Structures are given as C-alpha cells and as structure tokens.
Amino acid sequence: MADKSMQRECNILFLGESQSGKSTLIECLKKYADPDYIVNRQNIGDGTFSFTTNVIKSTIHTNLPTSHVLDKNEERVDYGRFLEGDQEDYVDELNERRQYRMERDKSNSDQVTFNLYDTPGLNDTALFDEKNIAIIFSALEKEKVPSINLVIITVTNNPFTEDLQNALKAYVNLLPDLNGNIVFVHTRINYSKLHPKEELFVLALQEKKRLLHELMGRDTVPHVLIDNDIGSTRAIRNCMTQNRLRELLAMAKLNQPVAVRVMAMNKTEKMRIVDALLQEKFEGLIKTREETLKNKNKEEEKVLKTIGLIEADIVKHESDIQNIDRDLAFYDNDTLHLLYEERYDQAWSMMKLAERKTTMYYPGKILSSSPGFINHVLDHIDTQQHNVEVAHQAGGMGENHWAVQFRRRRIQDGVYHVKIYVKKSN
Structure with missing residues (x-):
C-alpha cells in the first residue's frame, strides 16, 4: 500500500454551471479549514449573475479533522441510524428537537496545503465556454501549477438541461487524463430529503447520477451531497456538512496528481483557443515593433524592422524550446x-x-x-x-x-x- 503522508500540497480545480455553488463551496472549505474564518459574502455573488469571471486562487491548510455530535449527556450520537427509523423522527432530529452540539475531533494526520482554483461558470451567458477554457489554462500556466489532484464539478437540484450536458461534455473531452480525478458535488441538498421514504427525490438524484456516469463513460465517478449552508447552527446538519467537506479534501489527497502539461497536450477544437491566444501574443509584439518603425526614416526602418522580427522570433522559439523541454521531461517518465x-x-x-x-x-x-x-x-x-x-x-x-x-x-x-x-x- 502506498504511503501518501508525504504529499504536502494538493491542487483542486472547481468547475460548474454559473450559480451552481462553486464559490460558496470554496467559502465552506475555508471555514472548515479554519473555524474562525469570517465568510466573505462578496465572494459568493447574488444568486442571479455569475460572480467569478476569472480564475481565482485560494489556499487553505488543514490536517483533515472529522466532526461528531454529542447529546446533552456528552455521549456521541450515531445520527446515521435516524435514517433507518421513521421519516418524521429523522426530520425532527435534523431540526434540533433535542439538545445536540457538534465537536471537532483532534486529527493526528499531517497538515496539508490545498490550493483551490475557482473558475468562470460553465454554460455562462456572459462568457463562452471557449473563452472559459482559455482563461483557465492561461491562469494555470501563469500560476505555474504543476498538476491537478482533483476536479470538483458542482451540480444543483435544477433540471439537468441539454445546454449544461453539452458544456460538461466539452470539458470532459478537454480533460480526458483527469477523468479519474473528477468528483461531482451535488449542492443545495436538503438533508431531510435523503430519507429512503423520499422516493421521488431519491429517484431524481439517481437519474442525475446515471446521466453523469453516461457522460463520463464510467460508473465509478464519486458523488458527494452537500447543502452549502455556511455556518448552520443545527448540530447534525452542520456535522454532516463538515464531514463531507473533509471527504472532498481527503479525496484530493488520495488521488494521483495529473500534470497540467498532460492536459494541455490533449488539444480538442476548443483547446486551440489557447494556441490562438499565444499566437496573438507574438503577433502583438510584431505589431508593436511595426508601429514604432513608422516614425523612423527608411534606413532605420529597415534595420529596426529586421531587429523587431528577429526579437519576435526569439521570443517564439524560446517558448517552443520550453514546451519541448516539458514534453521531453514528461515522455522520459512512466505515468x-x-x-x-x-x-x-x-x-x-x-x-x-x-x-x-x-x-x-x-x-x-x-x-x-x-x-x-x-x-x-x-x-x-x-x-x-x-x-x-x-x-x-x-x-x-x-x-x-x-x-x-x-x-x-x-x-x-x-x-x-x-x-x-x-x-x-x-
């Protein structure tokens, strides 16, 4: 069995439809890592328009503690057993009809750093998916992110529209090497609906799960249910949320990281947008040089234009050499x-x-x-x-x-x- 305790840093990429709870989930994770953290409500948006228009990095540190519920006699409550009982009793327990409190366990695990990358929404009316892809990969390159441990795709209880399915397909095709590192997080889940007697709700969840598995091409993709209620004072609900947040981070720690370079090599039609952006950079450099030359005499113009084109070529070739070096480093190792x-x-x-x-x-x-x-x-x-x-x-x-x-x-x-x-x- 591999010992992964030495892994000290994990990178998590967040994808999802606009207003599907990505930014809220990140705020929840910050609160999980640091109970004294004051939630930044401005990071969440207003529920109407997508708040995130660029890739935003957040960093948290935690040793992944679990949480448990205590009753008024300071005895642990196995709240999972309420699901085996009467539905009304289960809802009563969730709604604090008894005196419960939540307590965090002390963890003996090593502290891990998690870098969280929030991204523009899939299927956003303000940003095309192609632009989102370019923004994401340009940001990962700029941040020099070496690899991704986990991709969290948030989905809500809203109908699973054809547009969203198409947007998700584009991302799944774009990130084939990350297929094994993807988890679907179902947000805004009302925990009281998880009782087996809630047959229609359970069937709807199972159907959405089936569609997502069909989209991924495999039926072993993990799913996590969470309500995204930041700072709930109801002990059992809060404990369920805290332990599911821990589960997500533990999943990132479990996964083998996938090199960003591998992702960039899988160039779908949309991925070529990134190449176009890089080409635009070089063409922009040449254009700047040409505009400078307009104010020079003809002799100087000739010389400077030649120098400008050579400098642009040098920049391009340097970039090509860096890409080749990274490719060679990748191909020189087994994965x-x-x-x-x-x-x-x-x-x-x-x-x-x-x-x-x-x-x-x-x-x-x-x-x-x-x-x-x-x-x-x-x-x-x-x-x-x-x-x-x-x-x-x-x-x-x-x-x-x-x-x-x-x-x-x-x-x-x-x-x-x-x-x-x-x-x-x-």
Whole structure:
C-alpha cells in the first residue's frame, strides 16, 4: 500500500454551471479549514449573475479533522441510524428537537496545503465556454501549477438541461487524463430529503447520477451531497456538512496528481483557443515593433524592422524550446494509469437501505478471462477509508488481483474508496 503522508500540497480545480455553488463551496472549505474564518459574502455573488469571471486562487491548510455530535449527556450520537427509523423522527432530529452540539475531533494526520482554483461558470451567458477554457489554462500556466489532484464539478437540484450536458461534455473531452480525478458535488441538498421514504427525490438524484456516469463513460465517478449552508447552527446538519467537506479534501489527497502539461497536450477544437491566444501574443509584439518603425526614416526602418522580427522570433522559439523541454521531461517518465476504481459511500447507500455492500474485488470475471491477463501486474494501489474497518485483504501490488472485505464501524459517513493503477510508458 502506498504511503501518501508525504504529499504536502494538493491542487483542486472547481468547475460548474454559473450559480451552481462553486464559490460558496470554496467559502465552506475555508471555514472548515479554519473555524474562525469570517465568510466573505462578496465572494459568493447574488444568486442571479455569475460572480467569478476569472480564475481565482485560494489556499487553505488543514490536517483533515472529522466532526461528531454529542447529546446533552456528552455521549456521541450515531445520527446515521435516524435514517433507518421513521421519516418524521429523522426530520425532527435534523431540526434540533433535542439538545445536540457538534465537536471537532483532534486529527493526528499531517497538515496539508490545498490550493483551490475557482473558475468562470460553465454554460455562462456572459462568457463562452471557449473563452472559459482559455482563461483557465492561461491562469494555470501563469500560476505555474504543476498538476491537478482533483476536479470538483458542482451540480444543483435544477433540471439537468441539454445546454449544461453539452458544456460538461466539452470539458470532459478537454480533460480526458483527469477523468479519474473528477468528483461531482451535488449542492443545495436538503438533508431531510435523503430519507429512503423520499422516493421521488431519491429517484431524481439517481437519474442525475446515471446521466453523469453516461457522460463520463464510467460508473465509478464519486458523488458527494452537500447543502452549502455556511455556518448552520443545527448540530447534525452542520456535522454532516463538515464531514463531507473533509471527504472532498481527503479525496484530493488520495488521488494521483495529473500534470497540467498532460492536459494541455490533449488539444480538442476548443483547446486551440489557447494556441490562438499565444499566437496573438507574438503577433502583438510584431505589431508593436511595426508601429514604432513608422516614425523612423527608411534606413532605420529597415534595420529596426529586421531587429523587431528577429526579437519576435526569439521570443517564439524560446517558448517552443520550453514546451519541448516539458514534453521531453514528461515522455522520459512512466505515468500511472487508472485501471480500476470502486467506492462505497454510506451517504448514497443509506438511501437504498437494502444495499449492504461489504466486499470489493478486482478483476471482474470478464476481465480475468481476457487474453493476456495472466501477465498483468498491479503497480500501485491507493485507498481512502473512514468509519469502516478492513477485515480481510488479498492480492495487491505485484499481483494480478486484489480483494478486500470490510465492516462498517458506524452507520454514518462510512467511506471506502480504492484506486488501482498500472504504469504507462510515455
């Protein structure tokens, strides 16, 4: 099992439709990392127009503490069990009919720095997707961001429109190497609707999940449900939110980072916008030189024009050399390719109480009978677990199979996430 405790910095990219809660989610994460942080309401917008028109970087530091709820006798409350009871009782508990308070656990984990990159909205009426893409990649280049650990795509309870689907498809096609690092965060979720008796709400969520999986081309994309209510004083609701924020950051820490250079090499039609911007920079330099020459005599004009064109060529060739150097550095190393991913998430499974999954295994029967599989070796395995206990494990790195059996410690917030990689030669 790989030890990722040495990873001290993670980069998270936020995408989503305008007013889908990206900026609010970032403010929530700042508040999670520092409970004394005063939320900047101006960063959130007014709910009508997109507030973010450029890439905005925020940085937080945290050792990923969990939270729990205590009753008036100072005993821990397993609030997940309320989902197994009567729906009205569950709603009563969420609405503070008893005396509860939330408390943060002390974490023994190392502190990690998370850089959060907020971006203009997908499918924004004020900014075309092409321009958004150019802004995002230009900003990542300018900031010298080496890699991305997690891409958070926010979606709301609003109807999943065709325009939004098309916008998401454009981004998925643009970022194929980041497909394995994407998580969908469903914002503005009313936690009282998560009871299994809320059949219509649960079915709508499951259908949206199915559409998103279809869009991604795989059905193992993680999903996190959150209400985005900053500073709620209701203990259980707040605790649920805090632990889900922690889950997002833990996911970023779990993921293998994808080099920004790899992303830039996947040039779709929209990606060529970035190339056009760079070309525009060089042409602008030449134009500036030419305008300067207008006020010079003919002899000087000849010399200066030649010098100006040479200088522009030098700038261009320097940029080309930098790109080639980065390409060579990338191709000179093997990268990890995501082979298999599976996730047990209590927040989703509790909406289907009959689901009691406690085992995961690789490979499936079809893959294990594939020609040449016997020579297949697993190179890297990463896991994230919370409120579950591993009872038995088999196979792993250096083997051609892997399996785990686990048991849940508590009903609430159980997570077991595995990602298995093989090396890909560049």
